[in-house]
Amino acid sequence: MKAVVLAAGEGTRLRPLTVTRPKPLVPVAGRPLVEHVMDASSDVVDEFVLVVGYGAENVQSRIGSEFGDTPVSYVEQREQRGTAHAIACVREEINGQFLVLNGDVVVDQSLVSKLATSSGHAVATMPVDDPSNYGVVSVDDEALSGLVEKPDNPPSSLANLGLYAFEPAIFEAIDAVDESERGEYEVTDAVTTLLEWGETVSVVEHDGTWLDVGRPWEIIEATERLLSELGQSIEGIVEDRVTLEGPVVVEEGARVRDGTYIEGPVVVKAGADVGPNAYVRGATVLGEDSRVGNAVEVKNSVLFPEATVGHLSYVGDSVLGAGVNFGAGTKVANLRHDDANIRMRVKGSSVDTGRRKLGVVCGDDVKTGINTSLNAGVKLARGATTTPGETIMEDDNE
Ligand code: TTP
Incomplete structure (x- = not known):
């Protein structure tokens, strides 16, 4: 199974550290951030496709063409127009179910394994104390019924973790997505489109480590963990x-x-x-x-x-x-x-x-x-x- 790792973002919230290096190369616990999610998934993945953009050359020269024994290829997203736009860039590389992993999360192997064994489309979630700071998922009979970004009144305590399994039908859903309020094409809107089309998206619940490294102090928190x-x-x-x-x-x-x-x-x-x-x-x-x-x-x-x-x-x-x-x-x-x-x-x-x-x-x-x-x-x-x-x-x- 291929894993598409989203690693093109600029990491503006991590400035000034990302003025001089792309976010995937920010050191967390002594190694580049993006290597953590790759490490957690290398057992279940037979090829990584890294979507790179900001600082692309630095990422490529640091990670190289193999991660352990797993081959790594690169697709460039020239403008960072959102996570759905990033996934659309790999369309030519995909011919079956694949994983999409945000390149800026620290996560246990067990979650990626569960995603990899799910059938069809799947989204990873975890209960959190402060759901209004996350994308929040609603679940009906173990399947996804809705997804809202940072809601004032969260429908559940389950956060969207930014890790997915998709069938190639996701590319058609991405084509149908409009720009969001913040001017990006969002993968979450593509998932909502799948639901509108009557597709089933299963929910994989996690109860271990998951940390999103987006702001400077989260480097300290991820390193502590x-x-x-x-x-x-x-x-x-x-x-x-x-x-x-x-x-x-x-x-x-x-x-x-x-x-x-x-x-x-x-x-x-x-x-x-x-x-x-x-x-x-x-x-x-x-x-x-x-x-x-x-x-x-x-x-x-x-x-x-x-x-x-x-x-x-x-x-x-x-x-x-x-x-x-x-x-x-x-x-x-x-x-x-x-x-x-x-x-x-x-x-x-x-x-x-x-x-x-x-x-x-x-x-x-x-x-x-x-x-x-x-x-x-x-x-x-x-x-x-x-x-x-x-x-x-x-x-x-x-
Ligand atoms: P974000 O954290 O939303 O964006 P970012 O990494 O650019 O950071 P900031 O908001 O601080 O500027 O991105 C989530 C993941 O998706 C992250 O791993 C980077 C990746 N990404 C892309 O690959 N392409 C894109 O166009 C965007 C927006 C994000």
């Missing part, structure tokens, strides 16, 4: 008087210097250099060739490759893009005194992240001056700089 299953593996250099507690991975080529204390789950990627006397707490990933120096504490954070926090700093619940350099004494606030949830701006609107603890998100190559203070929920644009002693309370312009 994935690292909760981390095992121990030490292949790099670990010097004397280093304490490793809980699951810790030190990849080959990484180095953990004297006096460092690491409480897992923590992944120290190849080429990363930690300590002396650093304190790293989970769930944290220190990316390839990153640097965490003397008297630095890093907690529940993701450092992209070549990010450097050299001396005397605190980084909590944050995402630091590639090549970020924090001056000595840079500190991140990750908790409000009134204990309220941290808010972050996404595409110009302030959003409740649902997190009591959240630090900062820095685009690639941000440089802070010594003793910079960064307030909780702040985002810094790619390449932004701060002056020594500066206090950043709000986002710069992105």
Whole structure:
């Protein structure tokens, strides 16, 4: 069975991290986001067809022509005109039932297996606490009876997970779909069209892991979830008087210097250099060739490759893009005194992240001056700089 992976979107809500890389390549738990859904499905799929667009060449050169033993081909969606439009791009490649998988979800193998064994059209769902933030499905006698986007009065608590099995008839339904209010051709409208035509769409209910990585703090949440299953593996250099507690991975080529204390789950990627006397707490990933120096504490954070926090700093619940350099004494606030949830701006609107603890998100190559203070929920644009002693309370312009 072929799996069509939708990986063409720009990921505007993930800016500034997607200014310099396409969303499918944003590192989550130490590997590109799109590889997680591919990993979950490689046992039941005999070919991946990746729909690529924004940053297409980077995705192709990173993923290549095989994923494990499964061949990978690419179809370009030149303009990102919606998920239905993306699926229409693969019409020539399909000759039977196929899977459609959003490239930005983290999901268990079991769900993809269930979808792959369903007959005809099927949509994956899961009960959620806050259905009005999702596409919500209505079910009648185990089959789909309706699908509404982010309803004020949800007809059920079942969210549409963005994973489907389709028969080729979906292409005719896509042809019949009009542009949505947000100006896109939506796969959900094509599914509704199938229902209007009297086709049966079965519902596959999931009760395991499913995370949608669309906004910056969801990188932290997905990393937390994935690292909760981390095992121990030490292949790099670990010097004397280093304490490793809980699951810790030190990849080959990484180095953990004297006096460092690491409480897992923590992944120290190849080429990363930690300590002396650093304190790293989970769930944290220190990316390839990153640097965490003397008297630095890093907690529940993701450092992209070549990010450097050299001396005397605190980084909590944050995402630091590639090549970020924090001056000595840079500190991140990750908790409000009134204990309220941290808010972050996404595409110009302030959003409740649902997190009591959240630090900062820095685009690639941000440089802070010594003793910079960064307030909780702040985002810094790619390449932004701060002056020594500066206090950043709000986002710069992105
Ligand atoms: P979205 O998350 O709706 O869109 P996006 O990835 O562009 O992100 P943002 O809203 O932050 O700009 O997309 C869901 C999935 O579908 C995701 O895996 C990307 C993919 N997609 C395409 O392949 N082509 C498209 O035209 C669109 C809109 C999305």
